[in-house]
Amino acid sequence: MLKVVIVDDEPKLRQGLQTLIPWGQLGFAVAAAAANGQEALTVIEEEDPDLVIADIRMPVMDGLQLIQHLTAARHRTQFIILSGYADFEYAKQAINYGVAGYLLKPVDTKEMVARVKGVRERIEAEQLQRERHQAEIRDRDWLLHRLLVPQDRAGDPARLRSMAAEAGLLWSSYEVIAALPQAAGPGHSDVLRQLADAWRPIIEGEYRGVITLHPPYVVLLLQEPLRGRQRREKLYLELKSAANGLRFTAATGGGTAAAPDKLSPCYLKARESIEQAFFGEKGRLLGPNPPVYPVPDPEWLSGGSSAGERMEQLIFRLYYSLDAGNHAGVRPLIGEAAATFLLQGQDERGVKESFFFLSNAVIHKQIGNSSRKGIGTEAVSRFLNGIYQYEYLVDLLEETHQFLLALAEDGEPGGKEQELKKMISFIHRHYAENLRLDTLAGLLNYSTAYLGQLFKNKTGEYFNTYLDKVRIEKAKELLGQGMKVYEVAERVGYANVNYFHSKFKKYEGRSPSDYKNP
Structure with missing residues (x-):
């Protein structure tokens, strides 16, 4: 049985409509009655009626405001409007909302019955149309799934094209886009449907293509290829705007398919791009080519x-x-x-x-x-x-x-002088490491020769000589603490003990052993 809700501020009229109209014979049942639009909203949310009969003038919220509210909320409810002669101009506004009927008070029972019959026929016709449309979508989705992930990779292309033609999907070209909602958990399937429903008006509603669900992806099949970065960016912004805050990652298949049986490779490439989204460009429709990062030496x-x-x-x-x-x-x-x-x-x-x-x-x-x-x-x-x-x-x-x-430490005033001070300080703290002038020059954006000259002007020594002297001074300190020669060599940055021996003797005039045991 279909449901009807009666809304009128006159108790006698509400009661009369409930008892005088043979609702059961008309295929309806009175679900509830309300005295004004505000009261009716609560009832309608609970009962979800197929038909609402409402007076045009009521306190708190009138019939027109009620219709406006329910229409904005996308209710599929049918409306029959009741009004007096003086409200005819007012009632015409409600007719613009597509109400199913308009009746003058006092209500004629026969006329009401005829109107209700018409509403029932209208509801049944719309329901039949929805069922047919849903069946068409199911058939189309089945075909799309077979095209995107075919069970038999060597399927008959001619048969697939014939099936695509029957489903209205035989186009001159195809562009495949896969979108993955950035959500997880039990509500993931709901997010998929929300995204698909949000995008259908701008894709299917504008005859640009079709949308199907292939969990965990929403798949867009477009008739026009997205040639050029500008068109890809435009579509991505449209999808983002229509998603109304739902976050997603989307990618193209990396090229245009010329026939239905060529869709699967494009879909797989789009999925691969999404799986590699971490390396892709943020806030864009991804493709097969990730961003380029600075190439090392x-x-x-x-x-x-x-x-x-x-x-x-x-x-x-x-x-x-x-x-x-x-x-x-x-x-x-x-x-x-x-x-x-x-x-x-x-x-x-x-x-x-x-x-x-x-x-x-x-x-x-x-x-x-x-x-x-x-x-x-x-x-x-x-x-x-x-x-x-x-x-x-x-x-x-x-x-x-x-x-x-x-x-990092707050930098002192810059300039070459400050950089050289930090460089000298760094040498004194990292003398045991593999310090090289060319490495430091690269880090400071100087040529090796130029930095070497600056360093000599500042210290009076060439870089390698200065480094050796710092190391030897530290070695003398460690030798004085009783460490063995080979241990000291390694501690101050000389991997070869013989090389350490020659450097020590060069600057100190005696060997490390003689220094340790005078």
């Missing part, structure tokens, strides 16, 4: 260094750029690190783990050699753990950049 990558050695070099270069106050060089180094990890074939998890290791090492070096207490361990822990939560590599790079800059 080819000689470095083609050399014999292991992945661990390259990581140590990245840590050193990044830390020294921060420590030397070369903040402009930090962002390119972070990008170079990303490119290095990608060229090593690392996936999303691997890149995040590498950035965790890199950032952790640089942070601990920076904290260990700094008197600043501005950023506490809680902030460091929050940043490091957050590395695994980023959805896009570009966000990870930017946040890493910002955090390391915030962690």
Whole structure:
């Protein structure tokens, strides 16, 4: 039985309509009655009636306001309007909302019966149309699923084209787009339907293509190829606007399919692009080509260094750029690190783990050699753990950049003099490491020869001589503490004890053993 709700502020009329009209014979049952529009809203939300009979003039909320509210809320309810002669002009406004009938008071029973019969026929016709449309969608979705993920890869192309023609899907070209909602849990299927319903008006409603669900994806099949970046960006913005706050990642199939049986490879490419979305461009319709990051030195990558050695070099270069106050060089180094990890074939998890290791090492070096207490361990822990939560590599790079800059010591006034002071300080703190002038020159954006001359002008010594003297002074201190010669050599940065011996004798005029045991 269909449901009807009667809304009128006159109790006698409400009662009369409930008892004088043979509702059961007409296929209806009176679900409820209300005295005004506001009261009716509550009843209608509870009962979801098929027909509402409402007076045009009522206190609190009149019939026209009631219709406006229900129409805006997309209720499929049919309306019959009641009014007096004086309200005819007013009632015509309601007719613009597509009401099923308009009757003058006092209500004629026969006329009401005829109107209700017409409403029932209208409801049944619309229901039949919806059922047919749903059946067509089910048939179309079945075909689309077969085209997107065919059970038999060697299926008959002619048969598939024939089926596509019957479903109205035989077009001259196809563009496949897959969209993955950024949601999880039991409500995921609801989000899929919400996205599909939100996009149908701008895709199917404008005859641009069709939409189907292939969990966990919403699939858009477009008739016109998205040639050019501008058209892709325009469509993405349309989808984002229509999604009304629902977040999603979308990708194209990387090309146009010329026939229905060619859709599957495009769909698989779109899915692959979504799976690699971490490396893609944020806020865009993804494609098969990820962004390009700064390419590391080819000689470095083609050399014999292991992945661990390259990581140590990245840590050193990044830390020294921060420590030397070369903040402009930090962002390119972070990008170079990303490119290095990608060229090593690392996936999303691997890149995040590498950035965790890199950032952790640089942070601990920076904290260990700094008197600043501005950023506490809680902030460091929050940043490091957050590395695994980023959805896009570009966000990870930017946040890493910002955090390391915030962690670095506040720079003193810049200039060559200040840079040289920091360089000298760095040598005194890192003399045991593999310090090279060309490496430091690259980090400070100077040529090796120019930096070498600046350094000699400042210290009166060539770089390597100055470094050797710092190491020898530290070696004398350690020898005086009773350490063995080979231990001291390794501690101050000389891997070869004989080389250490020759350097020590050069600057001190005697061997390390003679110095230790005068």
